[in-house]
Amino acid sequence: MLAYAIKRSFAAFLILIVVSGLTFSLSHLSADPALTIAGEQASDEDIQAIRELYGFDRPIYIQYLEWAGRAMTGDFGESYHYGERVSTMIAGRIGTTMSLGVLAILFALIISIPLGVVAAMRPNSLVDRFALLVAVFGQALPTFWFALMMIIVLGVWWRWLPISGNDSWAHFVMPTIALGYYATPALMRLTRAGMIEVLGSDYIRTARAKGLSPTVVLFKHALRNAIIPVVALAAVWFGFMLGGSIVIETIFNLKGIGWLSYDALLRSDLPVVQAIVLIFASLYVVLTLAADLVNAWLDPRISVR
Amino acid sequence: MSILEVENLTVDIPVAAGMLHPVRSISFSVEKGETLCIVGESGCGKSLTSLALMGLLPKAAIRRADKLLFRGEEIGDLPERKMAHLRGGAMSMIFQEPMTSLNPAYTIGDQLMEVFRRHVTRDKAAARDRAIYLLEKVGISSAASRLGQYPHQLSGGLRQRVMIAMALMCEPELIIADEPTTALDVTIQAQILHLLAELQNEFDMGLILITHDLGVVARIADKVQVMYAGRTVEEGPARAVFDSPQHPYTQGLLRCIPIPGKTKRGERLGAVPGIVPNLVGDLSGCMFRNRCPHAAPVCATADDSLVTGPDGHANACIRPEPERVAEAVA
Ligand SMILES: Nc1ncnc2c1ncn2[C@@H]1O[C@H](COP(=O)(O)OP(=O)(O)OP(=O)(O)O)[C@@H](O)[C@H]1O
Ligand SMILES: [Mg+2]
Numbered sequence: 001m002l003a004y005a006i007k008r009s010f011a012a013f014l015i016l017i018v019v020s021g022l023t024f025s026l027s028h029l030s031a032d033p034a035l036t037i038a039g040e041q042a043s044d045e046d047i048q049a050i051r052e053l054y055g056f057d058r059p060i061y062i063q064y065l066e067w068a069g070r071a072m073t074g075d076f077g078e079s080y081h082y083g084e085r086v087s088t089m090i091a092g093r094i095g096t097t098m099s100l101g102v103l104a105i106l107f108a109l110i111i112s113i114p115l116g117v118v119a120a121m122r123p124n125s126l127v128d129r130f131a132l133l134v135a136v137f138g139q140a141l142p143t144f145w146f147a148l149m150m151i152i153v154l155g156v157w158w159r160w161l162p163i164s165g166n167d168s169w170a171h172f173v174m175p176t177i178a179l180g181y182y183a184t185p186a187l188m189r190l191t192r193a194g195m196i197e198v199l200g201s202d203y204i205r206t207a208r209a210k211g212l213s214p215t216v217v218l219f220k221h222a223l224r225n226a227i228i229p230v231v232a233l234a235a236v237w238f239g240f241m242l243g244g245s246i247v248i249e250t251i252f253n254l255k256g257i258g259w260l261s262y263d264a265l266l267r268s269d270l271p272v273v274q275a276i277v278l279i280f281a282s283l284y285v286v287l288t289l290a291a292d293l294v295n296a297w298l299d300p301r302i303s304v305r
Numbered sequence: 306m307s308i309l310e311v312e313n314l315t316v317d318i319p320v321a322a323g324m325l326h327p328v329r330s331i332s333f334s335v336e337k338g339e340t341l342c343i344v345g346e347s348g349c350g351k352s353l354t355s356l357a358l359m360g361l362l363p364k365a366a367i368r369r370a371d372k373l374l375f376r377g378e379e380i381g382d383l384p385e386r387k388m389a390h391l392r393g394g395a396m397s398m399i400f401q402e403p404m405t406s407l408n409p410a411y412t413i414g415d416q417l418m419e420v421f422r423r424h425v426t427r428d429k430a431a432a433r434d435r436a437i438y439l440l441e442k443v444g445i446s447s448a449a450s451r452l453g454q455y456p457h458q459l460s461g462g463l464r465q466r467v468m469i470a471m472a473l474m475c476e477p478e479l480i481i482a483d484e485p486t487t488a489l490d491v492t493i494q495a496q497i498l499h500l501l502a503e504l505q506n507e508f509d510m511g512l513i514l515i516t517h518d519l520g521v522v523a524r525i526a527d528k529v530q531v532m533y534a535g536r537t538v539e540e541g542p543a544r545a546v547f548d549s550p551q552h553p554y555t556q557g558l559l560r561c562i563p564i565p566g567k568t569k570r571g572e573r574l575g576a577v578p579g580i581v582p583n584l585v586g587d588l589s590g591c592m593f594r595n596r597c598p599h600a601a602p603v604c605a606t607a608d609d610s611l612v613t614g615p616d617g618h619a620n621a622c623i624r625p626e627p628e629r630v631a632e633a634v635a
Binding site: 224 | 406419
């Protein structure tokens, strides 16, 4: 198990280098940071002076290495626009994004696993049809449209929930549903498919032949096996959700790092963009790794391979 | 009193083409310490018969029986909750597929102890002791350390031994073993069957053994029941059936089998030419007639119920042996 973890961590590290290197070079190619800093009215000489001052005239890989070296110590430089330290800006906002992500994935799991299990127990029944409807609905609706509908109905017409800001837990309700619902169809279908397969397996017949109660057969023997791929997928979706929070945080004006990255992109605030991409990528990689480890723990056959 | 007494057990399964009749009015009984072997070619309803006894038929299947007595009590109409108390406890089953019959996510110790803790006592230490005792009984060395192993760490033969140990955990009075060795290689097959027969003797259980291995049947069966297309075509004491098979189907099966004792290990059922009839819809007459070397027009409407002779040897063929022989000579 330890060797497996070490091997996977090394791969994760390589992925981070590739991702951050690509973002760094692409963003430097697409936007001229000197221009951003100097502003619209700056003369060519001013821009050139800034270029030299900040070292933008040096080869890109040198700039990258310098940036990466500082990033490893937690120093992401200063925001071009706000002049604040990027690390401070992110530290103040990441809690909001993480809370939203965790709430959303929990919401998705709480809806999709029971629904998937019930649907699997009676394929083609009314419950199954209902679950399918939920799934199709979730897959077909664009998240932003769904979010806007909620704002109109729950926020504007009925005035049940606040529609903007992040001052209280109530502000998180709609963003959580909007973001979490997005992952529900995939998780639900995987749970259903997994349960149907497992319920027809020989070891479930054995469990029944042992006279175990239906609850034990269903939860101990079936769900434990069916849930293995669901855990992996949930981790991937959690990563997507942190990424997806860019849209949701912007719509609901929830000031997390998703909102911050949208803001930074509009302003070509490269240090902020790069830091956020690196953080999202690291989270993503760590999540996948964590999912693999949880899987290895759930499925004793994995770590042996 | 028999441990198990079955009268006119029937299983029907609705399928797209109509109603399938895979098991039709079969009767048998098993006594304490007795081995009943059920033989017959693939698809004749052996597995469905055993699943019907355990109450484990697929959901769509419909089971009917005039009598389904376990220890003298009717179990045919027991609610699922009560049936679950018998399953794994007083009656248990060993399946054909040792490779996939254990849950990959739990240790074999957990899976062994679980059934004991369900039926006998919640006491973990007692369950553990029992598991170790039985693993040793089924010939698994260093049993205590095996408890922590997962199924994928064991070979097929070991897994089937674990399955046997599991079936024995709660001292059942009846064990149903549905082709317990088909998936294993030949040398291991003989070991496992031998083990099963030995344990049955030692614990004085009733055993229903479904197998293709006629050599084994010859050696360990007390009673033999030959099934064809969902019907019993011949049954009786093992000696009588082997020494003087009455039904043309049994004769066909045994033709390629050497004398008991000299039978080669792992011998499969003989090849009887022809194919099994379709079991959907209304069925009448002797089902074997389209493959039978002695078939006559009357067979199409014949009553294929068993007729029992004085020695308990029963046979469903309406044309008695002398008549068939005379015909063959002419
Ligand atoms: N769930 C089911 N639905 C429809 N038909 C079934 C089902 N299960 C079994 N059958 C059919 O019932 C018949 C008897 O099946 P069964 O499994 O009892 O045969 P068997 O004698 O055990 O054969 P084998 O030696 O191959 O194990 C077969 O024709 C089979 O195709
Ligand atoms: Mg079978």
